[in-house]
Amino acid sequence: xxxxxxxxxxxxxTAGGYLxxxxxxTAAYLxxxxxxxxxxxxxxxxxxxxxxxxxxxxxxxxxxRLQCYEGIDVAQAVYDWDFPRQLLHLRAxxxxxxxxxxxxxxxxxxxxxxxxxRPLLQAIETSPSVLLVDEVDRADDEFEALLLELLSEFSxxxxxxxxxxxxxxxxxxxxxxxxxxxxxxxxxxxxxxWVEHPDFAREVAIVRQxxxxxxxxxxxQVARAAAHLRTVDLQKPPGVAETLDWTQALLTLGVxxxxxxxxxxxxxxxxxxxxxxQAVVRDGGLVALLEAAANAG
Amino acid sequence: MPVxxxxxxxxxxxxxxxxxxxVDATSDRLAAAVEALxxxxxxxxxxxxxxxxxxxxxxxxxxxxxxxVFAAVFDGVRTLGSEPTAEPALRVVPPLAVPGDASTAETAxxxxxxxxxxxxxxxxxxxxxxxxxxxxxxxxxxxxxSLVGEARRHRRTRPVGHGPVDRHRTLRRTLRAGGEPVAPSxxxxxxxxxxxxxLVDVSGSMAPYADAxxxxxxxxxxxxxxxxxxxxxxxxxxxxxxxxxxxxxxxxTAAAAAAVPDWSGGTRLGELVKAFLxxxxxxxxxxxxxxxxxSDGWERGDATLLGDQMRLLRRLAHRVVWANPxxxxxxxxxxxxxxxxxxxxVDALVAGHSVDALQRLARTVVGAxx
Numbered sequence: 001x002x003x004x005x006x007x008x009x010x011x012x013x014t015a016g017g018y019l020x021x022x023x024x025x026t027a028a029y030l031x032x033x034x035x036x037x038x039x040x041x042x043x044x045x046x047x048x049x050x051x052x053x054x055x056x057x058x059x060x061x062x063x064x065r066l067q068c069y070e071g072i073d074v075a076q077a078v079y080d081w082d083f084p085r086q087l088l089h090l091r092a093x094x095x096x097x098x099x100x101x102x103x104x105x106x107x108x109x110x111x112x113x114x115x116x117x118r119p120l121l122q123a124i125e126t127s128p129s130v131l132l133v134d135e136v137d138r139a140d141d142e143f144e145a146l147l148l149e150l151l152s153e154f155s156x157x158x159x160x161x162x163x164x165x166x167x168x169x170x171x172x173x174x175x176x177x178x179x180x181x182x183x184x185x186x187x188x189x190x191x192x193x194w195v196e197h198p199d200f201a202r203e204v205a206i207v208r209q210x211x212x213x214x215x216x217x218x219x220x221q222v223a224r225a226a227a228h229l230r231t232v233d234l235q236k237p238p239g240v241a242e243t244l245d246w247t248q249a250l251l252t253l254g255v256x257x258x259x260x261x262x263x264x265x266x267x268x269x270x271x272x273x274x275x276x277x278q279a280v281v282r283d284g285g286l287v288a289l290l291e292a293a294a295n296a297g
Numbered sequence: 298m299p300v301x302x303x304x305x306x307x308x309x310x311x312x313x314x315x316x317x318x319x320v321d322a323t324s325d326r327l328a329a330a331v332e333a334l335x336x337x338x339x340x341x342x343x344x345x346x347x348x349x350x351x352x353x354x355x356x357x358x359x360x361x362x363x364x365x366v367f368a369a370v371f372d373g374v375r376t377l378g379s380e381p382t383a384e385p386a387l388r389v390v391p392p393l394a395v396p397g398d399a400s401t402a403e404t405a406x407x408x409x410x411x412x413x414x415x416x417x418x419x420x421x422x423x424x425x426x427x428x429x430x431x432x433x434x435x436x437x438x439x440x441x442x443s444l445v446g447e448a449r450r451h452r453r454t455r456p457v458g459h460g461p462v463d464r465h466r467t468l469r470r471t472l473r474a475g476g477e478p479v480a481p482s483x484x485x486x487x488x489x490x491x492x493x494x495x496l497v498d499v500s501g502s503m504a505p506y507a508d509a510x511x512x513x514x515x516x517x518x519x520x521x522x523x524x525x526x527x528x529x530x531x532x533x534x535x536x537x538x539x540x541x542x543x544x545x546x547x548x549x550t551a552a553a554a555a556a557v558p559d560w561s562g563g564t565r566l567g568e569l570v571k572a573f574l575x576x577x578x579x580x581x582x583x584x585x586x587x588x589x590x591x592s593d594g595w596e597r598g599d600a601t602l603l604g605d606q607m608r609l610l611r612r613l614a615h616r617v618v619w620a621n622p623x624x625x626x627x628x629x630x631x632x633x634x635x636x637x638x639x640x641x642x643v644d645a646l647v648a649g650h651s652v653d654a655l656q657r658l659a660r661t662v663v664g665a666x667x
Contacts, residue, residue: 006337006347026347030333041357071452083464090471106472137581141523142453179581180526181538184355188325191333191351194360235579235609 003029009058018047018054019198019206027193028055037151037172039187042195044177045239051195052132052173059171061128066119068139074146078120078156086114110160120147121156127167136186137176144183147174151189198240200227206240211247221258221293222247226270228292232285234276246270258293260286304339305331308349311370315353318362322353342371420653423625425505438652439512440546454484461485491587491615492524493517493662496573498592499529499557500564506622506650510591511550513655515541517662526582530569530592531559534576566592566635567602574609583613587662591620591649594636604638611642620649620658 003009009032010025020028028051031038040048056063066077074080086109093105115121123131133147150156154169174190176182198206203223207214214222222243230237238246249269255262263286271277280289308330312322330352337344346367354360419427419435427435454461466482495514499507511527518525518541529535540556543549570590574583588610596603611617619639623629625648631640640646645661648654 006344022343023347023350026337026344027351030336030348030351033336034329034332036329038351069452073453081465081468083468086468087471090468094477102472109468109472177580178356179577181356184321187355188323191329192354192356192359193351194354194357235575 003032005029012058013054016054016057017209018050018057019202019209020051021196021198021202024051024193024195027191031173031191032171034191035154035169037174037190039174039176039182039190039192040195041176041178041192043197043237043239045241046195046197047240048173048175048195049132049134052130052134052175055171055173056130059128059130061130061171062126063130063132064119064123064126064170065132065134067134068136068143070138070140072139072143076118077143077146078118078150079158080116080118081110082114082116089114112161115158115161120150121164123170123172124150124154124156124164124166126170129170131170131172133172133174135177136174136182137179141183144186148185148189151186197230200224203227203240203243207243207247210244211251213251214247215256218250218256218258219247222250224295225258225263225289225293228289229270229280232280234271234279235273236271236276238270242270242272258290260290263289304334308334311349311366312353314366314370315363318366320353320359320362320366321355326352345371420656421651423622423650424509424652425622425650435652436509436512436546439509439516439655451487451489453487453489455487490521490524491585491664492526492582493521494578494583494586494588494614495525495527496570496588496590496592497527497529498564498566498590499531499559500592500595502564502593502595503591503622506591508550508554509655510620510649511537511541511553512546513591513649513658514553515546515549517659518542519544526577527553528573528577529553529557530564530566531557532564533559534569534572535559536577564592564595565598566594566596566639567598567600567604567606570603570606570610574606574613578610578613583610585615587616587618587664588614589618589620589658589662590639590643592635593621593623594619594631594633594639596633596635596638600634600638603635604642607639607642611644616644616664617642618645618647618658618661619643620647620655622648622650622654624648625650625654 003012006022006026006029009029010020010022013020013025013028027038027040030036040051042048052065053063089109090105093108098105117125119131123129136144136147151172151174154166155163157163172190174186197203200223203226204216204219207219207222208216211219226238226243226246246266246269249266250258250262253262253265255266264281267277267280271280280286309327312327312330315322330349333348333352334345337348339345349367350360350363354363419431420438422431422435424432424435454463461484463482463484467479470479470482471477495510495517497507497510497514503510511529514525514527514537518527518538523542526536526538527541529537535557537553537556540552541549543552577583578588607617619636621629621631621636623633624631624646631637631646647658647661649658
């Protein structure tokens with residue numbers, strides 16, 4: 001599926017349940033059209049991961065996700081050989097008396113049927129597809145080097161087998177939380193976008209889209225309260241993910257307008273540090289929060 | 298904007314201005330920006346903005362610079378010149394030794410020391426009390442610090458004689474043996490050094506030691522590789538890891554000094570440790586790392602904030618080390634408000650006023666308990 005303009009992609013994403021702002025829509029549009037990976041950074045919970053899910057929905061392509069962690073390597077990210085089956089094959093060949101011809105046997109052993117595709121290879125072999133390389137900053141330098149070939153050539157080289165190329169390049173979304181700097185070589189291959197917290201109107205729209213049960217009033221109150229919390233000095237200011245969790249918690253309790261009780265009971269859905277909860281509640285902070293929320297009218 | 302606009306030339310002009318503003322606008326990024334713009338409307342200001350931004354920027358810092366340059370180039374707003382150019386120059390601090398004080402008297406009393414013992418004396422002498430030539434010699438000594446030590450188990454593996462099976466090697470060997478089962482090869486986890494994070498206080502009270510500390514940071518980074526991060530604490534937090542990655546110690550520390558806009562200003566340690574934790578530490582940089590605060594603990598702000606933040610840091614970090622040059626002086630007691638507040642959360646308080654003390658600090662950092 002192709003899109004004629006950033007606006008067309010934005011409306012498709014909106015219809016799919018993801019509300020991008022202009023910058024994000026433009027960045028995603030360019031990444032799609034230029035076959036470049038999109039490198040997205042931003043505070044936790046601003047919707048970096050769900051962008052990839054939304055893109056998969058609008059492109060009608062499977063989402064292949066690779067969660068990065070320290071020490072992730074080829075065997076977990078790209079491919080691995082199916083060792084038990086290779087050994088069985090070897091034993092079977094020996095039993096059949098074919099073990100003498102080592103070259104033939106080796107070719108058989110290192111053929112595609114004994115290859116296990118991990119996410120990166122899966123994305124290359126599946127066309128079209130959306131590949132999400134999540135939290136790449138958690139992986140280490142060695143893994144970044146491994147990603148380079150994939151992201152620039154959209155191909156995977158397996159020494160025993162040769163190079164596997166993507167028929168059509170997958171749409172790649174790389175996310176990072178900036179726990180460390182990702183190498184420039186990797187960033188240069190990507191288009192870069194910093195995802196901001198959504199503005200008030202967009203956040204209300206997101207809440208209402210995800211939780212149709214929430215009234216306009218509740219959504220507006222929650223969004224204003226969240227915006228207020230982002231101005232308070234907190235260890236972890238709430239992202240959109242927390243706003244959505246909070247709304248869901250309130251809806252589950254059957255609350256349709258914020259009040260002190262409701263806030264106290266559900267604060268754990270939006271603030272995940274004890275110090276943050278105390279900072280918000282003490283010194284009349286709760287009143288300020290409710291006043292900020294009530295400004296929505 | 299004229300309609301018959303030469304897009305590549307205009308974008309190249311933007312790239313040139315961006316480079317002068319410190320954005321790494323390489324030619325491949327320029328090509329990407331031009332390509333992006335051909336897909337959008339080059340007469341729309343917004344489209345030009347976004348095409349350039351996604352192609353040229355690589356970090357939030359870049360975005361701020363980009364916004365400034367873009368406004369200057371396309372809206373004619375001349376904010377470029379108003380940006381203060383960072384004060385370069387690693388300030389050479391005149392020796393604090395007053396003629397006739399204890400240190401000069403001591404040297405005068407000795408016979409002229411032989412070269413070896415002179416170095417020994419240099420190693421133990423308070424850096425603040427050295428004459429400039431001696432300081433340079435002492436700083437040169439710092440490059441000999443050894444920082445090999447404590448490592449942690451890493452998820453990457455290396456082959457060894459026993460342990461979990463290395464399936465790849467085993468299969469290869471089985472194949473070589475014509476399918477005959479062979480003794481399996483095995484793997485063991487590699488070890489990799491702990492991350493070291495250095496927070497160097499460059500406020501006025503630390504001026505005599507700051508360049509030595511930056512040298513120390515440079516040695517650490519060279520010895521421990523890319524898993525070392527360095528920040529300076531002045532009036533604000535500055536990350537100087539990149540600047541310190543130069544091989545030459547003098548160039549690296551000069552680059553770091555140039556990057557620090559607030560050399561020798563005042564410090565509010567609590568706020569800066571908080572800034573470190575909020576922007577870098579909690580996201581992962583401080584997790585499981587050895588965090589070294591190099592400061593005299595003079596807190597101009599609220600010491601309780603520093604205490605809170607140090608507790609938080611302690612929960613994240615593998616070990617918290619505080620290097621305080623004043624701790625090397627006789628009769629030192631951690632009485633400075635900041636130091637006292639931080640002390641309960643510090644695993645090791647070491648000196649760091651002399652080359653010798655910095656060597657001890659190095660041993661503490663790498664976990665060889667001296």
